Amino acid sequence: MKKRILVVEDEEGLRLLYKEELEAEGYEVLTAQNGREAIQKLEEEPDLIILDIVMPVMDGMEALGRIVGRERKIPIILNTSYPGYRRDFMSWAADAYVTKSTDLGELKDKVRELLEKGKAL
Amino acid sequence: MKKVLAMILAGGRGERLYPLTKDRAKPAVPFGAIYRIIDFTLSNCLNSDVRRVLALTQYKSISLHRHIQLGWNILSAPLGEFIEVIPAQQRIDEHWYQGTADAIFQNIYTLQQEKPDLVLILSGDHIYKMDYRKMIAFHLEKGADLTVAAIRMDRKLSKEFGVIEVDKDWQIIGFQEKPEEPKTIPGDSEGILASMGIYAFNTEILVRRLIEDARSDSTHDFGRDIIPAMIGKDRIFAFDFRLGDPGGTGYWRDVGTIDGYFEANMDLISVIPQLNLYDPQWPILTHQSPHPPAKTVLAEEGRMGTALNSIISNGCIISGGSVKRSILSPKVMIHSYVEVEDSILMEGVDVGRYAKIRRTIIDKDVHIPQGMEIGYNLDEDAKRFTVTASGIVVVPKGMKL
Numbered sequence: 001m002k003k004r005i006l007v008v009e010d011e012e013g014l015r016l017l018y019k020e021e022l023e024a025e026g027y028e029v030l031t032a033q034n035g036r037e038a039i040q041k042l043e044e045e046p047d048l049i050i051l052d053i054v055m056p057v058m059d060g061m062e063a064l065g066r067i068v069g070r071e072r073k074i075p076i077i078l079n080t081s082y083p084g085y086r087r088d089f090m091s092w093a094a095d096a097y098v099t100k101s102t103d104l105g106e107l108k109d110k111v112r113e114l115l116e117k118g119k120a121l
Numbered sequence: 122m123k124k125v126l127a128m129i130l131a132g133g134r135g136e137r138l139y140p141l142t143k144d145r146a147k148p149a150v151p152f153g154a155i156y157r158i159i160d161f162t163l164s165n166c167l168n169s170d171v172r173r174v175l176a177l178t179q180y181k182s183i184s185l186h187r188h189i190q191l192g193w194n195i196l197s198a199p200l201g202e203f204i205e206v207i208p209a210q211q212r213i214d215e216h217w218y219q220g221t222a223d224a225i226f227q228n229i230y231t232l233q234q235e236k237p238d239l240v241l242i243l244s245g246d247h248i249y250k251m252d253y254r255k256m257i258a259f260h261l262e263k264g265a266d267l268t269v270a271a272i273r274m275d276r277k278l279s280k281e282f283g284v285i286e287v288d289k290d291w292q293i294i295g296f297q298e299k300p301e302e303p304k305t306i307p308g309d310s311e312g313i314l315a316s317m318g319i320y321a322f323n324t325e326i327l328v329r330r331l332i333e334d335a336r337s338d339s340t341h342d343f344g345r346d347i348i349p350a351m352i353g354k355d356r357i358f359a360f361d362f363r364l365g366d367p368g369g370t371g372y373w374r375d376v377g378t379i380d381g382y383f384e385a386n387m388d389l390i391s392v393i394p395q396l397n398l399y400d401p402q403w404p405i406l407t408h409q410s411p412h413p414p415a416k417t418v419l420a421e422e423g424r425m426g427t428a429l430n431s432i433i434s435n436g437c438i439i440s441g442g443s444v445k446r447s448i449l450s451p452k453v454m455i456h457s458y459v460e461v462e463d464s465i466l467m468e469g470v471d472v473g474r475y476a477k478i479r480r481t482i483i484d485k486d487v488h489i490p491q492g493m494e495i496g497y498n499l500d501e502d503a504k505r506f507t508v509t510a511s512g513i514v515v516v517p518k519g520m521k522l
Contacts, residue, residue, distance in 0.1 A: 090230075
């Protein structure tokens with residue numbers, strides 16, 4: 001079965017880039033434009049979430065808290081170019097942190113690592 | 122000085138105190154004629170110079186809200202001091218708090234805003250006096266991540282408590298939740314160290330452990346989950362309650378049951394109570410509406426307004442009736458030829474002529490009709506009221522009789 005990844009990103013260009021690149025890696029990709037949409041998409045039971053922080057409607061930090069309160073074990077990667085987020089206590093709930101880049105090498109490594117870890121449990 | 126934030130868990134349902142908790146959470150249950158149970162913890166905070174205080178509520182919190190708003194709006198906001206009630210906002214999730222740790226986790230945004238160095242987690246359910254400064258000093262001296270206050274209890278009571286195991290430096294090396302076979306205190310095989318549900322945490326460690334706990338299968342409880350997970354990983358110590366007990370009597374009550382509640386109240390009318398409410402060094406504050414002073418009237422043969430071995434609050438009138446070994450909250454009216462013995466009458470209770478009340482707790486605003494007897498025939502009483510195993514009758518708040 002294909003692993004299902006939810007990408008939460010408000011910029012359309014980036015969203016499409018992530019979707020294409022991750023699909024090419026063999027994943028099924030769901031997308032959401034903001035935190036609120038991300039929470040609605042939890043019903044489709046993603047195996048991992050890639051979460052931007054600065055987004056309209058509901059930002060990533062608030063979404064992170066709500067997701068963790070509901071789906072306690074789903075791995076979450078915070079993907080951001082905003083450097084101050086570590087001051088936010090809730091950011092500590094994420095499983096990994098990746099700085100935004102058009103080179104998705106690091107992100108793909110983290111995705112693979114976390115999904116492997118999830119299988120081991 | 123370290124910045125300390127106290128978070129009081131004030132959502133206790135107090136199910137075994139029913140019907141006193143029919144319309145209010147346990148911390149809002151009246152105690153000692155004019156107090157609410159939470160007043161003792163709030164007074165401890167003030168007397169310990171802890172002036173940033175949050176009370177986290179959930180069930181039936183209106184009564185508690187009102188009380189804190191009216192009675193405890195006494196600190197200085199410009200100095201950064203506050204006593205605030207935070208209802209369960211369901212900010213992170215839609216459910217009620219799942220456990221004590223979840224209650225703090227759900228308020229992580231508040232911690233974020235305050236950014237204290239230390240978080241003092243307290244229970245609003247207990248009656249005791251404690252100088253939290255002593256515990257904080259101990260915590261800092263030990264370089265601890267977490268310090269848990271502990272009180273010696275008889276080992277027979279182990280099933281009611283979280284039992285702490287310590288080494289010779291009081292570092293915690295084991296924790297059993299309500300064990301049948303408890304670890305006893307070294308050199309004291311009849312004693313156990315019971316957790317008082319009082320925790321001093323370094324904020325960063327608290328947040329990290331809360332998040333780890335939130336993301337795992339857990340009951341989200343400090344005693345059951347967080348502390349056991351910290352043993353062997355973090356520096357956690359037990360603090361001996363006797364070192365922080367200003368009265369030196371070791372008094373600490375959970376008043377979890379009606380019988381326990383009744384006895385703890387009755388202690389207050391003894392000549393030298395275990396709980397001293399008269400210590401000017403450790404005042405217990407509360408909210409009181411302005412009432413006129415208590416009075417006794419009528420001194421005729423067979424119609425004497427008297428109160429003996431009792432606590433009588435402001436606004437009470439004892440008019441030609443007799444009150445013995447009882448506790449009367451404000452605005453209680455005792456009419457002629459009434460006999461009240463070994464009872465607790467809460468605010469606004471009115472006892473009609475010739476009524477006889479014995480070993481009964483009457484909650485607020487109950488009007489006892491003329492000639493009614495309560496506490497004399499427990500089988501009859503049990504048809505209408507709660508009667509405990511030891512024979513205490515409870516008449517719920519506002520009951521129409």
